[in-house]
Amino acid sequence: xxxxxAGVLVIALIAAACAVEPIEDPGIGAGxxxxxxxxxxxxxxxxxxxxxxxxxxxxxxxxxxLVDAVVAxxxxxxxxxxxxxxxxxxxxxxxxxxxxxxVEGGSTITQQYIKNALLTPEVSLDRKMREVSLALxxxxxxxxxxxxxxxxxxxxxxxxxxxxxxxxxxxxxKEAAALTLDESALLAGLIRRPNDLNPxxxxxxxxxxxxxVLAKMVELGWLAEDEADAAGVRPLDLQPEGSxxxxxxxxxxxxxRRRLLAEPALxxxxxxxxxxxxxxxxxxxxTLDPAAQxxxxxxxxxxxxxxxxxxxxxxxxxxxxxxxxxVGGADYYDTSDPVAQFxxxxxxxxQPGSAFKPFVLAAALEAxxxxxxxxxxxxxxxxxxxxxRWRVENFNQLTYPNLTLLxxxxxxxxxxxxxxxxxxxxxQVIAVARAAxxxxxxxxxxxxxxxTQEVTxxxxxxxxxxxxxxxxxxxxxxxxxxxxxxGRILFEAVPTIERALDPAVAEQVTAALTEVVRRGTGQQAKxxxxxxxxxxxxxxxxxxxxxxxxxxxxxxxWVGFPQGDRPLEAPHTPFTITGxxxxxxxxxxxxTGALSxxxxxxxxxxxxxxxxxxxxxxxxxxLAGPLCPRAHVATVLVHPDDAPTVPCPIHNPEGLDLPxxxxxxxxxxxxxxxxxxxLEASGYQATAEWxxxxxxxxxxxxxxxxxxxxxxSPGAEVALTVVGPEPGTATPDVLNLAAAxxxxxxEAYGFVVRVVVGPEPDPGRAVLxxxxxxxxxxxxxxxxxxxxxxxxxx
Numbered sequence: 001x002x003x004x005x006a007g008v009l010v011i012a013l014i015a016a017a018c019a020v021e022p023i024e025d026p027g028i029g030a031g032x033x034x035x036x037x038x039x040x041x042x043x044x045x046x047x048x049x050x051x052x053x054x055x056x057x058x059x060x061x062x063x064x065x066l067v068d069a070v071v072a073x074x075x076x077x078x079x080x081x082x083x084x085x086x087x088x089x090x091x092x093x094x095x096x097x098x099x100x101x102x103v104e105g106g107s108t109i110t111q112q113y114i115k116n117a118l119l120t121p122e123v124s125l126d127r128k129m130r131e132v133s134l135a136l137x138x139x140x141x142x143x144x145x146x147x148x149x150x151x152x153x154x155x156x157x158x159x160x161x162x163x164x165x166x167x168x169x170x171x172x173x174k175e176a177a178a179l180t181l182d183e184s185a186l187l188a189g190l191i192r193r194p195n196d197l198n199p200x201x202x203x204x205x206x207x208x209x210x211x212x213v214l215a216k217m218v219e220l221g222w223l224a225e226d227e228a229d230a231a232g233v234r235p236l237d238l239q240p241e242g243s244x245x246x247x248x249x250x251x252x253x254x255x256x257r258r259r260l261l262a263e264p265a266l267x268x269x270x271x272x273x274x275x276x277x278x279x280x281x282x283x284x285x286x287t288l289d290p291a292a293q294x295x296x297x298x299x300x301x302x303x304x305x306x307x308x309x310x311x312x313x314x315x316x317x318x319x320x321x322x323x324x325x326x327v328g329g330a331d332y333y334d335t336s337d338p339v340a341q342f343x344x345x346x347x348x349x350x351q352p353g354s355a356f357k358p359f360v361l362a363a364a365l366e367a368x369x370x371x372x373x374x375x376x377x378x379x380x381x382x383x384x385x386x387x388x389r390w391r392v393e394n395f396n397q398l399t400y401p402n403l404t405l406l407x408x409x410x411x412x413x414x415x416x417x418x419x420x421x422x423x424x425x426x427x428q429v430i431a432v433a434r435a436a437x438x439x440x441x442x443x444x445x446x447x448x449x450x451x452t453q454e455v456t457x458x459x460x461x462x463x464x465x466x467x468x469x470x471x472x473x474x475x476x477x478x479x480x481x482x483x484x485x486x487g488r489i490l491f492e493a494v495p496t497i498e499r500a501l502d503p504a505v506a507e508q509v510t511a512a513l514t515e516v517v518r519r520g521t522g523q524q525a526k527x528x529x530x531x532x533x534x535x536x537x538x539x540x541x542x543x544x545x546x547x548x549x550x551x552x553x554x555x556x557x558w559v560g561f562p563q564g565d566r567p568l569e570a571p572h573t574p575f576t577i578t579g580x581x582x583x584x585x586x587x588x589x590x591x592t593g594a595l596s597x598x599x600x601x602x603x604x605x606x607x608x609x610x611x612x613x614x615x616x617x618x619x620x621x622x623l624a625g626p627l628c629p630r631a632h633v634a635t636v637l638v639h640p641d642d643a644p645t646v647p648c649p650i651h652n653p654e655g656l657d658l659p660x661x662x663x664x665x666x667x668x669x670x671x672x673x674x675x676x677x678x679l680e681a682s683g684y685q686a687t688a689e690w691x692x693x694x695x696x697x698x699x700x701x702x703x704x705x706x707x708x709x710x711x712x713s714p715g716a717e718v719a720l721t722v723v724g725p726e727p728g729t730a731t732p733d734v735l736n737l738a739a740a741x742x743x744x745x746x747e748a749y750g751f752v753v754r755v756v757v758g759p760e761p762d763p764g765r766a767v768l769x770x771x772x773x774x775x776x777x778x779x780x781x782x783x784x785x786x787x788x789x790x791x792x793x794x
Contacts, residue, residue: 033281033485034166037253039288040322046247047169048257050278053244055165056485059149061177062164066184068223070152072216073188075109078148083110083139084132110135113151157187158194159241166244171199173239181223182231185213200241207236251328252288255346256478260284265491266482281485287322287477295593296325296555299586305786308573310562311586312344314458315555315594318465321474321495323458324553324594329562339562349440349454350558354395354412354521355536355545355579356451358467358509359433361409363424365505366432371406371512371606374639379621381415383422385446392418392450395537395578398632399621402642406606409512410520411618411634412535414450421449435500437463437473451536457556464547465554467509467532471501511606513548519635522546524584527592529600535579541567546583551601553594557583570752574786611637617648625652626681627674664718666708668701671748672722675701683714690726698724698732698745724749725781731788733780734773739792742773752787757794766793 033056034049047055071078077085085108107115114134138147157167167187168176179187189209190197199206211232217223247253260266260277267273276282292315300311313327328343342348365371377400383390394400394414408416421429426444433442438459442448458476466473475496482491501509513532516522521535525548533548542564547556559582560568568577575581615624619632623644628651665682667675676686693702703721706712724732727749734742743753759766760774775791778784 032279035277035280035282035284037247037256037284037286039248039286039290039293041290043248043290045249045286045288046253047166047244048278049160049166050275052162052279053160053166053170054153054162054281055169056153056163056281057149057165057176059145061175062149062152063177063179063184065181065223066164066176066179066188067148068217069181069184069188069213070191071109071148072220072222073213074112074191076216076220078109079144081108083135084108107131108135109151110139110147113147113154114138116154117150155191156194157190158198159200170244171238173244180231180234181227182210182234185217185231186210186236189213199236199238203236246333249288249290249293249326250332251343251345252286252293252323252326252478254332254341255326255328255343256284256286258346259478260482263491282490283483283485284479285481285483286479287317287320287324288326289324289594292325292590292594293327296327296590298593299589300327300330302589303582303586304559305574309559309566309568309577310344311583312348312457312558313555313586313590314345314461315553315590316458316461316465316476318468318474318549318551318554321462321465321477322480323476323478325555325590326458342562344558344562345457347456348558348562349456350543350560350564351453351538352451352455352460352545352547353536353538353543353579354414354417354451355460355534355547355556356433356453356455357409357412357417357449358464358513358534359436359438360417360420360424360429360449361405361512362436362467362501362505362509363428363432364405364420365508366502367424367428369405369420369423371404371409371508372610373405374402374642375405375408375416375419377401377403377413377621378415381418383418383446385422387445390418390446398618400618401616401621401636401638401644403636403638404611406512406515406608407611407637409534410515411636412516412521417449418446421446432501433463435473435498436466437475437500451538457558460545460547460556461554464533464549464556466500467506467513468549468551468554469506470503471499471506473498473500507604508606511604514603515606517548521578521580522548522584524580525588525591527588527595529595530603531591532603533584533587535584537578537580541569541576541578544568544577544579544581544583546579546587548584548587548591550591550595551603552598553591555587555590555594557586557590559583559586571787574752575750608637610639612640612643613637614643616644617651620648620650622646622648622650624648626677627651628677629673662711662714664704664706664708664710664712666704667718667720668704668708670701671697671745672699672701672720673748675704675720679718684712685715685717686720687717688720688722688726690722690724692725692733693723694733695736696723697737697741698734699748700724700745728784731776731778731780731782731784734776734790735780736769736772736774738771739773739790742790746788746790749784750786751784754787754789755792756789757792759793760791769793 032052034047034053036047037045039045111131114131153163156162159170161167161170164176168174168179172183197206197209214228214232218225218228261270261273266276296313304311310330315325316323326345328345332341334340379397379399380393392414400413403416426448429448430442438455440455442453462476477493480493483489510532513534517525517531517533522533525531525533525546531548531550536545543560545558566572613635615633616636617624617628617632618634624633625647628648665678667678679686700723701720702723705719746753770793773790773792777789
C-alpha cells in the first residue's frame, strides 16, 4: 500500500469523524473499583478487590513527573492533538494495510482510554474507526486533564494493578502522589507491555525500559539530563511481591469483612455483599486505633517467648463500644502455622476460669448479698447441687480463713464462690452475663461460678466494659460508616445501648475488682492509675486470662496454646502461667501505651472500715511467721473475730528463737527468701547486691550490713550481699555443688531442673566428687532459658 493510499484512508476516517457530537462522559467504563478500609485516624488498613485492583486518583494528586513520563512514552503530542494523532495514524494504517492485518497501534492516550472504558479488545479496522470517532467525541466533552485522569485510572500496569493508584501501592507501597521520578518512569514504561516488563520477573528489562522513558523525557525537554542520570541509576526498590494484598492489621480487618458479609444494608445475599465489597469502591471507616493496636501487638511480643503459647487481646472503649484493638494470633500470614488465620480473639472459645466470677458477684449484689457478707473459708468445700455433690478446691490448694465476699474476690477464692453459687440460681448469673455482653451458649450449672463454660475474648472485653460504663452495655462496634464512591452513605453504625446493671451494682463490682489489682491476684496489671480487673486460670492450666478496665478502656487478654493440647506449665513454659503473670503483664504494657496522654479518672473504693489486716500463710491457713515462704503469705482483710491467732507451726517450729525487737537478726548464710522473711518479721526492709562466688550456693547471703545484733530502728534497710547473678540476668554457677543444693538454688531462681546421673570423664575426680554437679547446660553466665540440665557424679 502506497503512502498516498494510506493518507487517503486516514482523511476518509477523519472526514467521517468530523461530524461526531460530544459524547457522555464514559468515566472508567464497567471497570470495578477497589474498596478501602480505614482506621480511625485515616490510615488505610487494607484494600479489597476481586478481579481488578483499582483505586481512583484525581489528576491534582498526580506528580508532574509522572504525567510527563506517561505522555512522553505513550503519546507525546497528547496536549495538542484533538484526540487522534494524524502522523501516528498515517504510519500505523500504512503498516497495517501492507501487512494485511493490524500490526501497529498508533493510538493516542485518548484512544487508549476509549478502548479501555468502552470497547472490546477486538482488533479490526471497524473497531478502529469507532475508536477514532469516540475519541474525537470525548475530546469535545472532557478537558485534557480529565481525559488523562480517566486514562491513568483505567490502564493496566501488570500484577493485577489497574490504574496508577493500585500500581503505586502494589509495586512501591505508597500513594500515587508520593511517587518519585524513577518510580514514575518505571510505571510509565510498563503500560505498553506490562507482562513482558514485569519488574519482579524481568528486572533488567524493566530498568532498560525505564531508561527509555527517561531519555524520551530529556529529548522532549521535559527533564534535565542530570536528573535523568540520577533517576536512571537508582535501584528498583520494589516492595516484596504480594505484600500489597496484605492487611496492615489482618485479624481486625478480616473480622470486619466477616461481619460485613452478614450486613443486610450491603445486599440481600452474602454473594451480593461480597460483590459490593470487592468491586464497589467503598470507603469503609472502622474504629481501630493504630496506636492502640501497635501497643497491643508490642505488649504481646514483649512478654511471650518465641515458640511458646499464643495470646489474644481485644480492647473496647466503654463509652462508645468501639473496638480499638484486636490481636487474634501471632502472625496471620505464617504459612507454617495451621491455625494462623483463625482469629483467637473473636472466633476462639475458651474457658475463662475465675475471670467469670465478676458476673457471679454482680448477680449476688443484685440479690442483696453485699461485699461485706461473710463466708466460710477453708481449702476445699463440698456443695450439694441438684446434680449431686460438687467438690471444689482453691487454686493450688490454698487455705483461707473466713472471708468477706470482697476478700474472696480479691484473692479469687473458689470455695467461697462455690458457696455463693449455692445461694443463687445459675439462671441469675447467666442473665447478668448475657446482659453484660457474653454471647456464647451458657448452661445453667453451678460450675458456671468457676468459669468452666466457653467465652470469646471480645465478649469478655465488652462485658467488662459494661462494668466500666456504670452498668450500661454497648454492643461492640467495628465499623462506623460505609460510603460508596460518590460519598453516599450505605451504612452508619447506630450504637445499641442497654441498661444491663443497676449503677450501684456496677459500682460495687468495680470497687471489688479495683482491690484485685491493688493487692490481690492482679497486682502485675498495675499501671500507675486506678485499674479494675480480674485474673482467670482454668483447671489443668490450659487457659490464663486477665480482663481489666479503666473508665476509658476495657481489654481482655487470653494466653494459651490454640489447640488446647498443652498446659501452661513446664516444659511447655518456663514456669506455671496464671492469669496474674503473663496475661496481667501483657494487659499492663498494652494499657500503658494505649492510655498514654489520657488523664486518668478515679474508680470507686470498697468499704473496708470494719476489717483488720492480717498476714496469713495460705499454704497452711495459719498466721504467717518469719519462716513461712513469702510466696504463700498474703495480707488479708478479715473481721477481727475471724483473724488467725496461731503462728504457722509448719514453717515456724516451737521454740523458734525470734529476733529481739530493735536488733538486726543474723541472716548471713541463709538463702535470700529466708533472710528477707526474718528481716521483715523484725520490721526491717532488705536490699540485695549480687556477687559471684564459685563453690557457694547461689541465692545464699554472704554478708549483711549492719551486722547481726546491731541496734537498728524499725523500718530501716539492711543491705545483703548475695551469691550469684541477679535473677533473670544470667545462669547461676552450680558446678561442684551437691546435687540437692544445686537443684534447690536453681528452682528458687525459677529454673526447670533436669538432673542426669553419670560419672565425669576423669574417674579420679568422679570418686572424689560423688553426688556433685560436674557439668551444667546452659553454662554459668549464659543467658537464662528457663530450663537447665545438670550432670551429677553417682
